[in-house]
Amino acid sequence: MQIERPRDLDELLAGLDSHPEATLLAGGTDLMVDVNLSHHRPETVVALRRVDDLATWDDGFIGAGVTYARMEAGPHPALAQLARTVGSPQIRATGTIGGNLGTASPAGDTLPFLAAVDAEVVVASRGDRRRLRWEDFLLGPKHTALRPGEVIVGVQLPERLPQRQAFAKIGVRQAMVIATVNCCVVRDEDGKTRIALGAVGPTVVRTPAAEELVSSQQQVSATMLDEFQRLVSDDVTPITDHRATERYRRHAAGVLARRTLERCLPR
Amino acid sequence: MSEVTVSRPPVRGGVGESVQRPDGIPKVTGRFEFLGDMHAEGMLWGATRRAWVPHARIERIDTTPALALPGVHAVLTQDDVPGHRYQGQALTDQPVLAEERVRYWGEAVAVVAADDPETARRAAEAVVVELEELEPLTDLELARDRGEVFRHIPVRRGDPDAHGEVVVEGTYVTATQDPAALGTEAGLAIPDGQGGVDLWGPTQWTHVDLTQLAACLALDPGQVRVQPCRIGGAFGSREDLSLQTHIAMLALRLDRPVKMVYDRTESFVGHVKRHAGLMHYRHEADRDGHLVRVDAQILLDGGPYQLTSQAVIANSTFFAVGPYRCDNVFVDGYALRTNNPPSGAMRGFGANQPCFAAEAQMDRLADELGLDPIELRLRNAITQGDRLATTGQLIEHPLPTDEVIRSVTAIPLPEPEDDDEPLHLPGGTGLTTPRDRVVRGIGYAVGLKNLEFSEGFDDFAEARVELTADGAVVHTAAIEVGQGMVTVIAQVVRSVLGMSRVEVAFDHTGQIGSAGSTSASRQTQMAGNAALEAATVVRDKALEAGGGDHLDDAGVWRGDTLVTSLAALTADGPIDHHVRYRHRPTDEPDADGQGELHVDFCVAAHRAVVDVDPDLGLVRVVEIAIGQDVGRAINPQQVHGQIEGGIAQGMGHAVMEEVVLDHGVIRNASFTDYLLPTTLDAPTVEAALVEQPSPWGPFGAKGMAELPTMSATPAVVAAIRAATSLPLTRAPVHPEDIVTGPHDAPE
Amino acid sequence: MIVTLEVNGERRTAEVAGWESLLWVLRERLGLTGAKDACQQGECGSCSVIFDGQLVCACLVMAADAEGAQVTTVEGLADATDLHPVQRAYVDEGAVQCGYCTPGLVVATAHLLTEHPDATPDEVREALAGNLCRCTGYGSVLRAVAAAQGASDPAGADREA
């Protein structure tokens, strides 16, 4: 195995240019599980943790190398809430938002946030930089639009993010658990609401009908919340696996969405 | 034995004190050498080729591609087993490596030894194994109907025509639980250059391993030294052999040391699990709530090989009613052969499954009668002078069922919570649940279990106590797996001798006879009594030789005068004594399952308090209180440690721990998906110890470490039932069971 | 490939296969078997070490990427004569049974008390949620942390006989 340990973006992109098929290593919390238990043996690795440019967090731009520990202490409530649910302190110390995007697990916990705020994923290769809307980047379970020779540089959030935002996640442990359903809601002052859910489809999903129902309303009534819950349940496409049944996920998605929305409504 | 007097003044480190473990400091500094930390000069690494299908015919095995890899020294299959080709504690029916058929998912087919683990793993992968897949048998009722029965135990006691006015009936399921000891299986075999081998492997009973290993290796028992090992937990999973025969075969073939370590996934298929159970119960009572009749059918999933299933089903059958009086009892217990993963011992050993079902039945009965569930249990509580409902055995000695129930109910309930701290709410950091959606539930369960081996088994434990100028050493082959036997034995001997300088030496199979298994809640009484008897003789010899009336670290005293120092006393050699201790004999059950089958019994009562989010099915176990019969707490700190640890395992099985099986395939063979309770899941524990000395234990002690697990599971599920008003007949309870119905429920 | 790092204050060099984990390198290449391997998937915390000032699972650190790092393992906590206060507390409170989780828990606790000496009982529980223990049920562990903090019993984890 060969490893490159670039210190800045130029060095990184140059390295990727000469090894476009290299395996990128950030915090290693996904990759090393693959190496240890599935005996994945990469030939060339490009290690990202020394690349300062990836660790920047500039208002709306969050570098790919930003760890959960930093997100937990960051300015966006929903991002902080989700970061707190990821793994353990050990995982949060090293696991990154770029790695979560790179893995693109249907249950990835940053993804509902990124989808709910309509974030863009910024990717770069030597001499090229692309900004992809989240849904153009996340193509399916563990499948992204990243091309050989490209790296995720970070995510770009929209200019103004509503402070009314909330994240929730279901798992059968009080912590340290992969989501059976996760959910993020953001709501503007004018009522425009966006909701995204994970682990209930091949990748993170938005439920437009439910969003529309509550977006035009300043006051959301109990009947409307019932309807919102039902629309979310109807719109998701979960599967049954060893973690939960399709039926439970569908039901829980509705309940969780409703409760998360409730947290974004004025009391 | 309990009449042995404690010498005065009370000795430091004796019975009743919370003595610290001698291995505590090595363990906190990382210096303690566990199996996986061992190293031998020139050692090779072993790896296992497994078949990842639940049932198949083996068409062809070709080892040549593996052998062709550089760095590979040997590849062995079942054809290479030098001696008897099967292992197992009772019936040797498990092929050392798969023979003709693969009978469970992950069964070992071949083993390799290579220069390093990576090469060994690649070589294992390179072994060609051609299989023709067969339909796996995984349904318990089908297995029973097809006669795939390891053992059927009928219990027929009382009047078949007796009936009660109030009847409750139910079917209950407990899923497979993994012991999930934190240390995975690891071992080292070192050939002795004379055809024999020294073996360190995960074990709870070195001598039972020895019998099997010597037979499989075609060696004299004296040529195999099974070493006491240092393992990261056991809980039953080390009672059966895992990798021992494999590494011994490789080491002997190559005349080089061979080490093997299982990774977590392999560990899931490499050790036995708690049997899944399917139980049908019918309880009948009179209007006052006295049990009149209990009918039960208990099916346990043994997996493909017998291992300890014949003894596990005995516990299920004989403890089918729990700690209650009942004169008319009809039980059929079946241990069944399937293509699910092999089951065996796990903390509680077959008494847990019926405890889950029978305690749920007691709650139903209470409901039906309009009685408080505690009151119903007290009305039926078994005690000294009663007969065990199933076997008819007279309970001759203290059995404080009533007291453990009363002591647990006397513990104040936790305060209701009203804060919004997510850690105090179901769902935890996931922020799923607002406080106003939480419903609190309280549930109770009581468990009864035997101590020691039963059914006429010739159960013994050896110990040798040796007194020298430096103090006393207790030699034993009993295995310390973390439970704290090391301190218990030393404390007993200190109290007998009146000396604080007492150490425990763990001997290999060539140095001392068997201490029996570290299981069945037996070592405190068995190894403890053996040590007590040996120490008593040593003390008496020393007093006689020295002409005194008591002993301490200085020597032999007469009144206030030191008459002989230890050095002078042992100048001609150590004073020692070797004991083979046997507990009182027990019967084999007759055709109706009747007889004096058990030595001694132990009870505990649990109260669980849970907070449930009924809309999402999430549960937080807030607190578990326990009243526990311990006979006498030799080391109170350790007793509490066993209680807290046992409760965490029992509560884990109530709300999260399940080996998810899909036609014989484990879908969650990793710690990502086989969830163990974390610091945030484990409840606060409040314990009340009931001390009524047992005549069978040293200083009145009873084995106690299984019960905290046993009745915790039904208590937690009872609490969830109380919160949700749902029947919840399966453990663990998954969120879907609370909100949408289980996996297999019709849409 | 050769990796150089500082372990417990000493410069150490090891010949490694690059994809190996730091845990493997510590245990098999450098002879430091204190950190334990119980899952290799970041779930149990038995392999916890302090890596450039952060608590990490050594099983998830790629050896080749550990070049130049400063690592503290359980072996580096006690000095030649005295136990670290956290180690002392674990022994005193009976927080050690089989001991397999212990090195990881001790390192995690020591790290927590450096970063956050006044952690509340809830914060302690949350901080240790990545360290599984199958034996103790954590009651004694939480009492040990409280003892090491110099406080009395953590919330509700008291016991009575």
Ligand SMILES: Cc1cc2nc3c(=O)[nH]c(=O)nc-3n(C[C@H](O)[C@H](O)[C@H](O)COP(=O)(O)OP(=O)(O)OC[C@H]3O[C@@H](n4cnc5c(N)ncnc54)[C@H](O)[C@@H]3O)c2cc1C
């Ligand atoms: C015990 C444990 C618990 C976990 N719990 C959770 C959880 O609760 N929620 C959750 O969502 N995840 C969880 N995970 C998964 C993991 O921690 C996250 O997905 C994390 O974000 C991965 O980040 P990383 O930096 O460690 O990625 P790495 O493992 O380094 O990389 C992951 C993948 O992304 C690629 N990659 C990394 N960085 C980039 C980049 N800049 N550009 C392009 N590709 C890149 C890598 O090549 C690799 O394919 C858990 C993992 C473990 C081991």
Ligand code: FES
């Ligand atoms: S071995 Fe690293 S977390 Fe389990």
Ligand code: FES
């Ligand atoms: S003491 Fe055994 S796992 Fe913690």
